[in-house]
Amino acid sequence: MKMSAPSLLPLFRSQLQGDLLALVLLHPDRSWTLTDLARELTASHTAVLREADRLVGAEILSEERVGRTRVITARTDTVVYRPLCDLLLVTYGPMPRLTALLSDLGGIDEAYIYGSWAARHSGVPGPIPADIDVLVIGRPDPDELFDLAERASRELHRDVNVHRVTPEAWASPSNEPFLTSVRERPLVRLQVHEENGD
Template sequence: MKISAPSLLPLFRSRLQGDLLALVLLHPDHRWTLTALAQELGVSHTAVLREADRLVGAEILSEERVGRTRVVSARTDTVLYRPLCDLLLVTYGPMPRLSALLSDLGGVQEAYIYGSWAARYQGEPGPIPADIDVLVIGRPDPDELFDLAERASRELHREVNAHRVTPEVWASPSDEPFLVSVRERPLVRLSLHEEKDQ
Protein backbone atom coordinates (compact mmCIF):
# COMPACT_ATOMS: atom_id res chain seq x y z
CA MET A 1 0.00 0.00 0.00
CA LYS A 2 1.45 3.35 -1.06
CA ILE A 3 1.40 6.05 1.61
CA SER A 4 1.12 9.58 0.27
CA ALA A 5 3.33 12.38 1.50
CA PRO A 6 1.77 14.47 4.27
CA SER A 7 0.23 17.82 3.30
CA LEU A 8 1.93 19.70 6.17
CA LEU A 9 5.46 19.04 4.91
CA PRO A 10 5.66 16.71 1.90
CA LEU A 11 9.40 16.21 2.49
CA PHE A 12 8.59 13.50 5.03
CA ARG A 13 7.65 9.94 4.02
CA SER A 14 4.45 9.94 6.05
CA ARG A 15 2.53 11.75 8.73
CA LEU A 16 3.79 9.17 11.24
CA GLN A 17 7.37 10.12 10.48
CA GLY A 18 6.59 13.82 10.98
CA ASP A 19 4.70 13.16 14.21
CA LEU A 20 7.42 10.90 15.60
CA LEU A 21 10.22 13.31 14.73
CA ALA A 22 8.35 16.25 16.25
CA LEU A 23 7.60 14.37 19.45
CA VAL A 24 11.17 13.16 19.96
CA LEU A 25 13.24 16.05 18.56
CA LEU A 26 11.16 18.79 20.17
CA HIS A 27 11.60 17.10 23.56
CA PRO A 28 15.38 16.57 23.45
CA ASP A 29 15.71 15.77 27.16
CA HIS A 30 13.09 13.03 27.05
CA ARG A 31 13.78 9.33 26.43
CA TRP A 32 11.00 7.28 24.83
CA THR A 33 10.31 3.56 24.81
CA LEU A 34 8.87 2.35 21.52
CA THR A 35 5.73 1.30 23.37
CA ALA A 36 5.29 4.80 24.81
CA LEU A 37 5.77 6.34 21.35
CA ALA A 38 3.20 3.98 19.84
CA GLN A 39 0.68 4.87 22.56
CA GLU A 40 1.34 8.60 22.28
CA LEU A 41 1.05 8.58 18.49
CA GLY A 42 -1.89 6.17 18.38
CA VAL A 43 -0.21 3.69 16.02
CA SER A 44 1.04 0.12 16.21
CA HIS A 45 4.29 -0.84 17.89
CA THR A 46 5.44 -2.33 14.55
CA ALA A 47 4.93 0.98 12.72
CA VAL A 48 6.98 2.84 15.34
CA LEU A 49 9.66 0.12 15.28
CA ARG A 50 10.12 0.45 11.50
CA GLU A 51 10.26 4.26 11.66
CA ALA A 52 12.64 4.26 14.65
CA ASP A 53 14.95 1.81 12.84
CA ARG A 54 15.14 4.18 9.86
CA LEU A 55 15.76 7.26 12.00
CA VAL A 56 18.37 5.56 14.19
CA GLY A 57 20.09 4.28 11.03
CA ALA A 58 20.14 7.82 9.64
CA GLU A 59 21.64 9.01 12.96
CA ILE A 60 18.76 11.40 13.60
CA LEU A 61 17.75 9.49 16.74
CA SER A 62 19.95 7.67 19.24
CA GLU A 63 19.06 4.36 20.80
CA GLU A 64 19.98 2.47 23.93
CA ARG A 65 18.84 -0.71 25.62
CA VAL A 66 17.46 -0.77 29.13
CA GLY A 67 17.17 -4.47 29.81
CA ARG A 68 15.18 -5.78 26.86
CA THR A 69 13.53 -2.42 26.18
CA ARG A 70 14.66 -0.14 23.35
CA VAL A 71 14.74 3.53 24.29
CA VAL A 72 15.17 6.32 21.72
CA SER A 73 15.97 10.00 22.08
CA ALA A 74 17.00 12.97 19.95
CA ARG A 75 20.53 13.17 18.59
CA THR A 76 21.35 16.79 19.38
CA ASP A 77 25.01 16.52 18.35
CA THR A 78 24.45 16.38 14.59
CA VAL A 79 24.43 19.14 11.99
CA LEU A 80 20.83 18.16 11.10
CA TYR A 81 19.37 18.65 14.55
CA ARG A 82 18.80 22.43 14.64
CA PRO A 83 17.48 22.90 11.06
CA LEU A 84 15.27 19.82 11.37
CA CYS A 85 13.86 21.15 14.66
CA ASP A 86 13.13 24.48 13.01
CA LEU A 87 11.19 22.74 10.21
CA LEU A 88 9.35 20.51 12.66
CA LEU A 89 8.45 23.38 14.97
CA VAL A 90 6.59 25.27 12.24
CA THR A 91 4.96 22.18 10.71
CA TYR A 92 4.36 19.31 13.16
CA GLY A 93 5.40 21.24 16.25
CA PRO A 94 2.00 22.66 17.20
CA MET A 95 0.75 19.33 18.54
CA PRO A 96 3.55 18.55 21.02
CA ARG A 97 4.18 22.18 22.01
CA LEU A 98 0.53 23.12 22.54
CA SER A 99 -0.13 19.83 24.34
CA ALA A 100 2.71 20.55 26.75
CA LEU A 101 1.74 24.19 27.32
CA LEU A 102 -1.97 23.47 27.82
CA SER A 103 -1.25 20.53 30.14
CA ASP A 104 0.28 23.02 32.56
CA LEU A 105 -2.69 25.44 32.42
CA GLY A 106 -5.35 24.94 35.07
CA GLY A 107 -8.98 24.55 34.09
CA VAL A 108 -8.38 22.90 30.69
CA GLN A 109 -10.33 19.67 30.11
CA GLU A 110 -9.83 19.16 26.37
CA ALA A 111 -8.19 21.02 23.51
CA TYR A 112 -8.22 20.74 19.74
CA ILE A 113 -6.48 22.38 16.81
CA TYR A 114 -8.99 23.33 14.13
CA GLY A 115 -8.94 25.37 10.94
CA SER A 116 -6.38 25.20 8.15
CA TRP A 117 -3.60 23.56 10.20
CA ALA A 118 -5.93 20.71 11.22
CA ALA A 119 -7.09 20.36 7.61
CA ARG A 120 -3.49 20.05 6.33
CA TYR A 121 -2.67 17.59 9.11
CA GLN A 122 -5.66 15.46 8.05
CA GLY A 123 -4.38 15.47 4.46
CA GLU A 124 -6.37 18.25 2.79
CA PRO A 125 -4.15 19.97 0.21
CA GLY A 126 -3.59 23.69 0.40
CA PRO A 127 -1.09 26.37 1.35
CA ILE A 128 0.98 26.19 4.53
CA PRO A 129 -1.23 27.61 7.31
CA ALA A 130 -0.36 31.14 8.40
CA ASP A 131 -1.82 30.66 11.88
CA ILE A 132 -2.95 27.98 14.30
CA ASP A 133 -6.46 27.94 15.76
CA VAL A 134 -6.93 26.22 19.12
CA LEU A 135 -10.22 25.37 20.79
CA VAL A 136 -9.89 25.03 24.57
CA ILE A 137 -12.71 23.34 26.44
CA GLY A 138 -12.84 24.19 30.12
CA ARG A 139 -12.54 27.21 32.37
CA PRO A 140 -8.95 28.41 32.19
CA ASP A 141 -8.15 31.93 33.33
CA PRO A 142 -8.61 34.16 30.23
CA ASP A 143 -5.44 36.16 30.90
CA GLU A 144 -3.36 33.02 31.37
CA LEU A 145 -4.79 31.55 28.16
CA PHE A 146 -3.96 34.76 26.30
CA ASP A 147 -0.39 34.69 27.65
CA LEU A 148 -0.07 31.04 26.66
CA ALA A 149 -1.20 31.84 23.10
CA GLU A 150 1.35 34.66 22.91
CA ARG A 151 4.13 32.35 24.11
CA ALA A 152 3.09 29.63 21.66
CA SER A 153 3.05 32.21 18.84
CA ARG A 154 6.65 33.15 19.59
CA GLU A 155 7.79 29.53 19.85
CA LEU A 156 5.96 28.32 16.74
CA HIS A 157 6.76 31.41 14.64
CA ARG A 158 3.14 31.98 13.66
CA GLU A 159 0.06 33.41 15.29
CA VAL A 160 -1.79 31.12 17.69
CA ASN A 161 -5.47 31.97 18.26
CA ALA A 162 -7.02 30.36 21.34
CA HIS A 163 -10.79 30.24 21.67
CA ARG A 164 -12.36 28.79 24.81
CA VAL A 165 -15.77 27.29 25.46
CA THR A 166 -17.21 25.74 28.59
CA PRO A 167 -17.64 21.96 28.75
CA GLU A 168 -21.42 22.42 28.86
CA VAL A 169 -21.50 24.49 25.67
CA TRP A 170 -19.19 22.03 23.89
CA ALA A 171 -21.25 19.00 24.98
CA SER A 172 -24.61 20.42 23.92
CA PRO A 173 -25.89 20.72 20.36
CA SER A 174 -25.53 24.30 19.25
CA ASP A 175 -26.66 26.42 16.31
CA GLU A 176 -23.92 28.95 17.04
CA PRO A 177 -22.16 29.43 13.67
CA PHE A 178 -18.67 29.22 15.17
CA LEU A 179 -19.27 25.85 16.86
CA VAL A 180 -21.12 24.46 13.83
CA SER A 181 -18.17 25.43 11.62
CA VAL A 182 -15.59 23.96 14.01
CA ARG A 183 -17.48 20.66 14.30
CA GLU A 184 -17.89 20.31 10.53
CA ARG A 185 -14.20 20.71 9.73
CA PRO A 186 -11.18 18.60 10.75
CA LEU A 187 -10.25 18.62 14.43
CA VAL A 188 -6.94 17.40 15.86
CA ARG A 189 -7.19 16.50 19.53
CA LEU A 190 -4.27 17.55 21.70
CA SER A 191 -2.89 15.06 24.22
CA LEU A 192 -3.20 16.78 27.59
CA HIS A 193 -1.86 15.74 30.99
CA GLU A 194 0.54 13.25 29.40
CA GLU A 195 2.84 11.33 31.68
CA LYS A 196 6.17 13.07 31.86
CA ASP A 197 8.28 9.99 32.64
CA GLN A 198 7.34 7.66 29.81
Protein backbone atom coordinates in the same frame (compact mmCIF):
# COMPACT_ATOMS: atom_id res chain seq x y z
CA MET B 1 -0.73 -0.18 2.72
CA LYS B 2 1.12 2.65 0.96
CA MET B 3 1.18 5.90 2.88
CA SER B 4 1.13 9.19 1.02
CA ALA B 5 3.37 12.14 1.76
CA PRO B 6 1.97 14.37 4.51
CA SER B 7 0.32 17.65 3.53
CA LEU B 8 2.03 19.58 6.35
CA LEU B 9 5.50 18.98 4.96
CA PRO B 10 5.65 16.67 1.94
CA LEU B 11 9.42 16.23 2.38
CA PHE B 12 8.73 13.44 4.87
CA ARG B 13 7.74 9.97 3.72
CA SER B 14 4.65 9.77 5.96
CA GLN B 15 2.58 11.63 8.52
CA LEU B 16 3.85 9.26 11.20
CA GLN B 17 7.46 10.06 10.38
CA GLY B 18 6.81 13.79 10.77
CA ASP B 19 4.88 13.31 14.01
CA LEU B 20 7.57 11.00 15.42
CA LEU B 21 10.41 13.36 14.54
CA ALA B 22 8.60 16.33 16.04
CA LEU B 23 7.79 14.49 19.25
CA VAL B 24 11.32 13.23 19.84
CA LEU B 25 13.42 16.09 18.44
CA LEU B 26 11.35 18.85 20.04
CA HIS B 27 11.75 17.12 23.44
CA PRO B 28 15.51 16.46 23.42
CA ASP B 29 15.62 16.00 27.19
CA ARG B 30 13.21 13.04 27.11
CA SER B 31 13.64 9.42 26.22
CA TRP B 32 10.89 7.24 24.80
CA THR B 33 10.22 3.53 24.61
CA LEU B 34 8.61 2.29 21.42
CA THR B 35 5.45 1.63 23.44
CA ASP B 36 5.48 5.24 24.72
CA LEU B 37 5.82 6.53 21.16
CA ALA B 38 3.07 4.28 19.80
CA ARG B 39 0.69 5.41 22.56
CA GLU B 40 1.54 9.10 22.20
CA LEU B 41 1.22 9.02 18.42
CA THR B 42 -1.81 6.68 18.40
CA ALA B 43 0.00 4.44 15.94
CA SER B 44 0.74 0.72 15.85
CA HIS B 45 3.87 -0.55 17.56
CA THR B 46 5.02 -2.07 14.25
CA ALA B 47 4.67 1.21 12.33
CA VAL B 48 6.57 3.12 15.04
CA LEU B 49 9.27 0.43 15.08
CA ARG B 50 9.78 0.76 11.30
CA GLU B 51 10.04 4.55 11.44
CA ALA B 52 12.33 4.48 14.49
CA ASP B 53 14.62 1.95 12.75
CA ARG B 54 14.91 4.22 9.69
CA LEU B 55 15.62 7.33 11.77
CA VAL B 56 18.14 5.57 14.02
CA GLY B 57 19.82 4.16 10.91
CA ALA B 58 20.05 7.69 9.47
CA GLU B 59 21.57 8.83 12.80
CA ILE B 60 18.83 11.41 13.36
CA LEU B 61 17.65 9.54 16.47
CA SER B 62 19.64 7.31 18.80
CA GLU B 63 18.67 4.22 20.70
CA GLU B 64 19.85 2.48 23.82
CA ARG B 65 18.91 -0.95 25.06
CA VAL B 66 17.71 -1.21 28.64
CA GLY B 67 17.22 -4.92 29.10
CA ARG B 68 14.97 -5.91 26.23
CA THR B 69 13.49 -2.42 25.90
CA ARG B 70 14.64 -0.04 23.18
CA VAL B 71 14.83 3.57 24.38
CA ILE B 72 14.78 6.29 21.70
CA THR B 73 16.22 9.79 22.11
CA ALA B 74 17.08 12.76 19.91
CA ARG B 75 20.58 13.02 18.43
CA THR B 76 21.49 16.61 19.28
CA ASP B 77 25.13 16.31 18.17
CA THR B 78 24.56 16.25 14.40
CA VAL B 79 24.70 19.09 11.88
CA VAL B 80 21.07 18.48 10.89
CA TYR B 81 19.63 18.66 14.41
CA ARG B 82 19.10 22.45 14.74
CA PRO B 83 17.83 23.10 11.16
CA LEU B 84 15.56 20.06 11.34
CA CYS B 85 14.16 21.23 14.69
CA ASP B 86 13.49 24.68 13.26
CA LEU B 87 11.65 23.14 10.31
CA LEU B 88 9.68 20.76 12.55
CA LEU B 89 8.75 23.53 14.96
CA VAL B 90 7.00 25.59 12.27
CA THR B 91 5.30 22.58 10.64
CA TYR B 92 4.65 19.74 13.11
CA GLY B 93 5.55 21.71 16.24
CA PRO B 94 2.09 22.92 17.22
CA MET B 95 1.05 19.52 18.59
CA PRO B 96 3.93 18.89 21.01
CA ARG B 97 4.43 22.56 21.99
CA LEU B 98 0.75 23.34 22.57
CA THR B 99 0.27 20.06 24.44
CA ALA B 100 3.15 20.94 26.76
CA LEU B 101 1.97 24.52 27.32
CA LEU B 102 -1.70 23.65 27.87
CA SER B 103 -0.87 20.73 30.18
CA ASP B 104 0.56 23.23 32.67
CA LEU B 105 -2.62 25.33 32.72
CA GLY B 106 -5.47 24.43 35.06
CA GLY B 107 -9.15 24.38 34.19
CA ILE B 108 -8.87 22.69 30.78
CA ASP B 109 -11.05 19.66 30.05
CA GLU B 110 -10.12 19.19 26.38
CA ALA B 111 -8.18 21.03 23.69
CA TYR B 112 -8.06 20.74 19.91
CA ILE B 113 -6.30 22.34 16.98
CA TYR B 114 -8.78 23.18 14.23
CA GLY B 115 -8.71 25.17 11.01
CA SER B 116 -6.11 24.96 8.25
CA TRP B 117 -3.34 23.38 10.37
CA ALA B 118 -5.66 20.56 11.47
CA ALA B 119 -6.77 20.11 7.87
CA ARG B 120 -3.14 19.77 6.65
CA HIS B 121 -2.33 17.37 9.50
CA SER B 122 -5.37 15.29 8.50
CA GLY B 123 -4.13 15.10 4.89
CA VAL B 124 -6.22 17.81 3.25
CA PRO B 125 -3.99 19.47 0.62
CA GLY B 126 -3.46 23.20 0.66
CA PRO B 127 -0.98 25.97 1.43
CA ILE B 128 1.16 26.03 4.56
CA PRO B 129 -1.05 27.39 7.37
CA ALA B 130 -0.38 31.01 8.31
CA ASP B 131 -1.73 30.61 11.84
CA ILE B 132 -2.79 28.00 14.37
CA ASP B 133 -6.36 27.88 15.71
CA VAL B 134 -6.87 26.24 19.11
CA LEU B 135 -10.16 25.37 20.80
CA VAL B 136 -9.97 25.08 24.59
CA ILE B 137 -12.88 23.47 26.40
CA GLY B 138 -13.08 24.31 30.08
CA ARG B 139 -12.69 27.24 32.40
CA PRO B 140 -9.02 28.24 32.41
CA ASP B 141 -8.02 31.69 33.60
CA PRO B 142 -8.50 34.02 30.57
CA ASP B 143 -5.35 36.04 31.32
CA GLU B 144 -3.22 32.90 31.59
CA LEU B 145 -4.73 31.59 28.37
CA PHE B 146 -3.92 34.88 26.60
CA ASP B 147 -0.33 34.75 27.89
CA LEU B 148 -0.06 31.15 26.71
CA ALA B 149 -1.23 32.11 23.21
CA GLU B 150 1.35 34.91 23.09
CA ARG B 151 4.14 32.56 24.16
CA ALA B 152 3.07 29.88 21.68
CA SER B 153 2.97 32.49 18.88
CA ARG B 154 6.56 33.48 19.63
CA GLU B 155 7.78 29.87 19.82
CA LEU B 156 5.94 28.66 16.71
CA HIS B 157 6.69 31.81 14.64
CA ARG B 158 3.06 32.35 13.67
CA ASP B 159 -0.13 33.60 15.29
CA VAL B 160 -1.81 31.20 17.71
CA ASN B 161 -5.50 32.02 18.13
CA VAL B 162 -7.17 30.45 21.16
CA HIS B 163 -10.95 30.20 21.42
CA ARG B 164 -12.41 29.11 24.75
CA VAL B 165 -15.80 27.44 25.25
CA THR B 166 -17.46 25.96 28.30
CA PRO B 167 -17.84 22.20 28.60
CA GLU B 168 -21.62 22.65 28.49
CA ALA B 169 -21.50 24.61 25.21
CA TRP B 170 -19.24 21.98 23.62
CA ALA B 171 -21.31 19.03 24.84
CA SER B 172 -24.67 20.31 23.65
CA PRO B 173 -25.68 20.52 20.01
CA SER B 174 -26.28 24.15 19.23
CA ASN B 175 -27.14 26.46 16.42
CA GLU B 176 -23.99 28.48 17.05
CA PRO B 177 -22.33 28.69 13.62
CA PHE B 178 -18.78 28.71 15.01
CA LEU B 179 -19.11 25.45 16.95
CA THR B 180 -21.03 23.81 14.12
CA SER B 181 -18.24 24.74 11.70
CA VAL B 182 -15.50 23.49 14.04
CA ARG B 183 -17.28 20.14 14.57
CA GLU B 184 -17.70 19.58 10.82
CA ARG B 185 -14.02 20.05 9.95
CA PRO B 186 -10.84 18.20 10.95
CA LEU B 187 -9.87 18.40 14.61
CA VAL B 188 -6.55 17.34 16.12
CA ARG B 189 -6.91 16.48 19.78
CA LEU B 190 -4.17 17.66 22.12
CA GLN B 191 -3.42 15.18 24.92
CA VAL B 192 -3.45 17.73 27.75
CA HIS B 193 -4.19 15.03 30.36
CA GLU B 194 -2.54 11.71 31.08
CA GLU B 195 -4.34 8.57 29.92
CA ASN B 196 -5.66 7.92 33.43
CA GLY B 197 -7.48 11.25 33.36
CA ASP B 198 -5.18 13.05 35.81
